Amino acid sequence: MSERQERLFVLEASGGGRLFSVNPDGSDKKVLVTGCRIPDGVAVDAEAGHIYWTNMGVPQENDGSIERVDLDGGNRTTIVPSGGTHTPKQLHLETVGQKLYWGDREGMRVMRxxxxxxxxxxxxxxxxxxxxxxxxxxxxxxxAVDPVGGHLYWTQKGPSDAGLGKLLRAGVDLPAGQGAAERDDIEVLFDGLPEPIDLELDLVERMLYWTDRGDPPRGNSVSRSPMKPPDEQRAPEILLTHLMEGIGIALDPDGGRMYVTDLAGSVYAAGLDGSDRREILVAQGNLTGIARAVLQPTRRT
Incomplete structure (x- = not known):
């Protein structure tokens, strides 16, 4: 039986749209899928053996989709067809409820x-x-979803470099008798953010991490804050700066590490407190989503 293997799965929106995987040190790059239509968000279900990703498509044409492949890139299939979502962005796999969640940019919605x-x-x-x-x-x-606390978290990014971004949360399910446009349980955790993009949760330490594009010093950064109600929030802690349009983020809470991508084509590794930052990949095209997974051993026959 082979040993368990940790891999990073990364999306490249340029170069025809690719999904590739690497070791946590950036070695052993393997291209798994090509021909994705501006891929943005990726999630891995290691136990079931599947990788999911969103395709933004052409925003003006309302033709976004979600696809799935096996861990080796085989059996590619579309699960949410073109037009089933407008411009799908970050994708989150919630294993307790067995659901996929995503932000739909021009669709102006959060879906699952x-x-x-x-x-x-x-x-x-x-x-x-x-x-x-x-x-x-x-x-x-x-x-991102917190199944224990029962909350759904999302970002509304605002215009480029405008400092009008928000980070919000609400219940995972719609309140009884309410619709998605008029639900009354939405809480604004932060506003006036540079340009918040992707989210990740550390459910053990109860910490929320996110990337920001936008102007320095607060923009092009990774920040974190405790997962607390709005009246208990304080100014976010900025962990990484000087990203080149930061996008994707993946956490390894057990190993105390984070991995971040930017549109300039770099993948960064750092401690969860932002220490020991290093580039493990550079000049990889326009990188968007990233996910980390521990692949289970496979039996050798």
Whole structure:
């Protein structure tokens, strides 16, 4: 039986759209999928042997989709067809409820579905129609779920370099009798953020991590804050700076590490407190989503 293996799974939006994997030190790069339509968010279900990712498609055409492959890149299939979501961004696998969650940017919503793509639902709706979709403060991008606390977290990024981004949360499920556009349980944890993008949760230490694009010194950074109600929040702790349009983030809480991507094509590794930062990959194209997984041993016959 081979040993368990830790891998990073990374999306490249340029170069025809690729999904590749590497070791945590950046070695042994393997291209698993090509021809993705501007991929953005990736999630790995190591136990079931699947990798999921979102395709933004062409935002003006409302043709986003979600695909799935096996861990070796085989059996590629579309689970949410083109147009089933508008411009899907970060993708989150919630293993307790066996659901996929994602932010839909121009769709101005947070959505979820079953792992086979069925039962697509809208949980948050921040606007309707073309006029609203031009308002970038309504754009939902990053998403993460806390099944223990029962909360759904997401970002609304705002215009580039405008400092109008928000980080919000609400219940995982819609309140009884309410719709996605008028639910009354939404809490704003932070506003006035540079340009918040992707989210990750450390459910053991109860910490929320996110990437920001936008202007320095607060932008192009990774920040964190305790997962507390708005009235208990303090200024976020900035952990990493000088990213080149930071996007994806993946955590290794047990190993005390984080991994971050940016549009300039770098993958960074650092401690969860931002220490020991190093580039493990450079010049890899326009990198977007990243996920970390520990692959289970396979029996040798």
């Amino acid at each position: 579905c079953d792992l086979d793509g069925s039962n697509v639902e809208t949980l948050v709706q921040t606007g309707q129609g073309e006029d609203d979709s031009r308002d970038e403060t309504r754009w939902c991008v990053g998403v």
